[in-house]
Amino acid sequence: MAGMNEDGQWIVLMGLLAAVGLFFLALVINQSAIVGQTTAEGVIEFPKNDIRDLREAVFDYTDKFRTVPDSDETKKNVQKDIIAISLERKNAVVDFSVGGPQEISGRNLHPIEIRYNNGVTEYHETVYY
Amino acid sequence: MVNDRGQLYTMEGVAAGVIMLLTAYIVVSTTSVYTAGDTHIPDMQLEQLGSDVLAMMDTPDRDGKESQLVGFVKMGTGGGNDLRDAFLNNSRMRAGDPDNDLHAQVFLSYRRSDGSVNTTELSPPSDPGFTGRENAVRVTRWVQLDGNPSGIPGLGYSPRPRAVLVEVLLWRA
Structure with a gap:
């Protein structure tokens, strides 16, 4: 190999x-295509408005039926409405119960238990209303 | 005599040009990539808008008064397109673009006496361009009524307080 020219090495x-x-x-471009996918899917998937709306529906229900005994057929029917329509139209298993009034900080409030599960998001809350 | 010594230089020049163009393209496109996350953002915004409008329409003007949405649902199918028009007007209530591309379709879900859940169109006739294949977002709102809404098929029960679900499909076309 003696006498060979090495000028090309730098090139x-x-x-x-x-x-x-x-x-x-x-590589950067390749990875950037999937940036935000999981985030966006997570945001779309999370049923924020569904849960808020369900809470309000339960509060409306409490407003209307808080003095009505649990055995009342009308009260049961409205609860069944909410449970059945949630399952059918929102694919969510929903349950809620309104307890008797308790004195909380000097006010008479009803403990409301709300359960929500759509297979991805599970929500459970006890709120005094 | 013609010689072809220049050919190699020409090829090298072309190759260098291609490499430079490619590099410039890659560098520029690295800084602005339309990601999968971006495609969901307009959907999210539309969903939030629709949800807010429904919440606003479900808020009574005064304490103890009936909200606009409950009034529309009570009318049932008798109200025609009133509910949809009011909804769209509220959705377009902002400065600038009148957003005439916005379309909506309103449905009502209710439980029948046999326990099955039925969904019916609440604002007939439906949007003339509606095919069911729109890239629509769905927003919903629970409404509680004291009696039965009118014009809804198969309610079954004698009038009773009931909870029904207003569903709005919202899309731009």
């Missing part, structure tokens, strides 16, 4: 560097 080395640089840039 080859620089070419290699450029190739590695391009490879990294391509």
Whole structure:
């Protein structure tokens, strides 16, 4: 190999560097395509408005039926409405119960237990209303 | 005599040009990539808008008074397109673009006497462009009534207090 010219080595080395640089840039683009996918799916998936709406429906129900005994057919029917429609139209298993009034900080409040489960998100709350 | 010594230089020049263009393209496109996350953002905004409008319509003007939404639902199918028009007007209530591309379709879900849940269109006739294949978002609102809404098929029960679900499909076309 004596007498061979080595002038080309730098060119080859620089070419290699450029190739590695391009490879990294391509990697960045490749990864950026999926940025935010999980976040966006998580936000879409989370039933924020469904849960808020259910809470309000339960509060309305409490307003209307708080003095009515549990055995009342009308009261049962409204609760059945909410449970059945939630399952059918929102794919959510829902249950709620309103307890008798308790004195909380000097006010008579009803403990309301709300349970919500749509298979992905599970929500359980006891609120005094 | 013609020689072809220049050919190699030309090829090298072309290759260099291609590499430079490619690099410039990659560098520029790295900074602005339309990601999968971006596609969901307009949907999310539309859903929030619809949800807010329904919440607003379900809020009574005064304590103890009936809300606008309850009034519309009570009318049932008798109200025609009133509910949808009011909903769309409220959705477009903002400065700037009148947002005429916004379309909506309103449905009502209720439980029948046999326990099954039925869904019916609440504001007939339906939107002329509605195909059912729109990229629509669905917003819902619970409404509690003292009696039966009118014009709803198969309610079954004699009038009783009931909870029904107003569902609005909202899309831009």
